[in-house]
Amino acid sequence: MASRYWIVSLPVQSSASASASASASASDLWNRLRESVSRNAFDTSLYRFNVPDLRVGTLDSLLALSDDLLKSNAFIEGVSHKIRRQIDELERVSAASQGAALTVDGVPVETYVTRFVWDEGKYPTMSPLKDIVSSIHGLVAKIEDDMKVRAAEYNTVRSQLNAINRKQTGTLAVRDLSDLVKPEDIITTEHLETLLAIVPKYSQKDWLSSYETLASYVVPRSSKKLYEDNEYALYTVTLFKRVADNFKVASREKGFQMREFEYSPEAQDTRKQELQKLVQDQDAMRSSLLQWCYSSYGEVFSAWMHFCAVRVFAESILRYGLPPSFLSAVISPSTKSEKKVRSILEELCGNVQSIYWKSDDDVGVAGLGGEEAYPYVSFTINVV
Numbered sequence: 105m106a107s108r109y110w111i112v113s114l115p116v117q118s119s120a121s122a123s124a125s126a127s128a129s130a131s132d133l134w135n136r137l138r139e140s141v142s143r144n145a146f147d148t149s150l151y152r153f154n155v156p157d158l159r160v161g162t163l164d165s166l167l168a169l170s171d172d173l174l175k176s177n178a179f180i181e182g183v184s185h186k187i188r189r190q191i192d193e194l195e196r197v198s199a200a201s202q203g204a205a206l207t208v209d210g211v212p213v214e215t216y217v218t219r220f221v222w223d224e225g226k227y228p229t230m231s232p233l234k235d236i237v238s239s240i241h242g243l244v245a246k247i248e249d250d251m252k253v254r255a256a257e258y259n260t261v262r263s264q265l266n267a268i269n270r271k272q273t274g275t276l277a278v279r280d281l282s283d284l285v286k287p288e289d290i291i292t293t294e295h296l297e298t299l300l301a302i303v304p305k306y307s308q309k310d311w312l313s314s315y316e317t318l319a320s321y322v323v324p325r326s327s328k329k330l331y332e333d334n335e336y337a338l339y340t341v342t343l344f345k346r347v348a349d350n351f352k353v354a355s356r357e358k359g360f361q362m363r364e365f366e367y368s369p370e371a372q373d374t375r376k377q378e379l380q381k382l383v384q385d386q387d388a389m390r391s392s393l394l395q396w397c398y399s400s401y402g403e404v405f406s407a408w409m410h411f412c413a414v415r416v417f418a419e420s421i422l423r424y425g426l427p428p429s430f431l432s433a434v435i436s437p438s439t440k441s442e443k444k445v446r447s448i449l450e451e452l453c454g455n456v457q458s459i460y461w462k463s464d465d466d467v468g469v470a471g472l473g474g475e476e477a478y479p480y481v482s483f484t485i486n487v488v
Contacts, residue, residue, distance in 0.1 A: 109217060110445075111153060113416050113432040113481040114453055115424040130431045133452065137433065140448045145441040151218040153432040155413045156229045158236075160428065166418055169234055173415050176241050180408045181485070183248045187401045188488050190255060194394045208402040208409075213487055218434055220409050227410055236414055240407045247400050254396060258389045265382045276302050276336040281365055282372045284331045284338060290367045291342050296323070299348065301339045302361040308337055311360060315341055318358070319351035336361075412485060419481045430481075446478070453480040 114137070116130045134152060141150050160166070191206070208216040222229070227236050271280040281300065291298045303311045308329075316322050326342035343351055352362045420430040437445045 107214060107436065107487045109485050109487065110435040110437070110482055111412055111416055111432065111485060112435060112449060113155075113420045113423075113430040114449065115420075115480070116429045116431055117454055130429075133431045134433075137431070137448070137452055140452070141435075141445065144448060145437065145444045147438045148441050148445055149218070149436040151434040153220060153413070153416070153434045154222065155417050155432050156222045156224075157428070158229050158414065158417050159232055160421060160426065161232055161234075165232070165234060166422055169237065169418055170422060172237065173418065176237060177411065177415065177483075180240065180244050180404065180411055183244050183251075184401065184404045184408055185488055186248070187251060187397050187404060190251065191394065191397045191401065194390055194397065198390055198394065206398065206401055208405045213405060216405065217409065217485075217487065220413070220434075222410065222413060223406070233414055233418060237411065240411045240414075243407050244404055247404055251397070251400065254393050258386070258393050261382060261386050261389055265379075265386055268379055268382065276331065276333055276338050276363075277361060280375075281338070281363060282367075282375065285365065285367060287367060287369075289328070289330060289340055295344055295346075296342055297345050297348060298326075298340050298342045299351065300363045300365050301327075301341060301355060302363055303337045303339055304359065305332065305335055305337055307359060310358070311339060314358065315339075315355075318354040319343065319347040321347045322351065408485075412483075415483070416481055419483075423481055432481075449480055449482070450478065453478075 114133060116133055138150055141148050188206075206213050211219070227239065231239075268280075271278065272283075273279065285300070289298070301311065301315070312327065315327050316324055321344035323342040326340070328340050329337055330340060331338040341351075355362055416432050417428065420432070421428055424430055435445060
């Protein structure tokens with residue numbers, strides 16, 4: 105089931121520029137937020153989102169980075185969802201592994217979101233923000249490319265197996281006939297041969313009354329029905345080899361389909377072995393791809409959350425200014441509490457200009473990338 109989270113930040117105002125009641129440390133602001141949400145929107149989950157002290161850089165670099173953040177977020181989120189859909193597809197045909205929980209760094213996905221800790225080893229906080237974003241984007245792009253190759257290999261084997269299965273289960277016009285024809289059904293001598301005819305189910309009387317006249321030198325009463333499905337019947341007919349081509353032409357003119365067939369026990373055994381190998385290959389590749397998807401989903405999701413930390417850091421500086429002084433949080437509101445939570449955040453934002461962020465309908469005006477804009481930093485992540 106999909107989960108939706110808001111990642112928000114509120115400015116921590118300095119006591120030098122605000123009244124005593126409005127000024128608060130990040131800890132004080134967090135306590136006020138938690139108490140207000142608990143009192144007015146008790147069905148809303150609230151967690152601290154720990155953003156490290158990242159390297160600010162220049163204002164120009166932040167502005168340039170902000171132009172890429174939305175596009176990069178859409179890309180990373182899209183890859184995460186692609187891997188999740190691939191897992192769902194693989195699990196539908198692999199009941200043994202169905203229901204396995206997705207994890208990130210060994211913990212459930214939702215726990216990772218709500219207890220996020222920055223990985224200094226992967227993403228040093230002293231690196232420029234642009235380099236961190238580039239590193240995350242490169243990692244996710246590599247995983248996406250790898251997934252395309254692995255999925256293509258699996259789908260190729262799957263398509264080959266589906267094609268064979270269609271031949272085994274399709275109508276007589278297209279299916280493999282090797283399991284329907286026995287050695288004693290086929291006569292092959294120096295002068296005689298047996299042909300196989302696919303006769304429409306409701307034209308069998310026509311076939312039986314006419315096949316002996318479709319060419320000269322057809323062995324009388326040699327036609328025998330071997331099999332019948334919902335649309336066609338499979339008949340044999342024995343004749344002299346020299347008239348076989350004429351017989352095939354005349355049969356097609358009357359609406360009878362002649363199937364080329366050569367009985368070969370060796371070829372039949374080879375086909376069975378190939379089918380068995382394809383089934384084994386498909387099962388092995390499905391299992392391998394599923395395990396890779398579980399692992400890669402965790403990698404991509406971890407990268408996405410680090411990206412979100414960079415995004416909330418950069419947007420908070422651009423919104424609130426320097427030095428960085430803000431409180432960030434992860435919120436999971438119920439649908440009925442959304443408006444109340446927005447009101448709480450706006451009140452704690454302490455921005456006297458917040459009225460200008462509202463439309464006439466008292467909802468957030470459209471922001472960058474189609475997201476609504478508020479007097480505080482806020483964006484939504486959807487975990488599927």
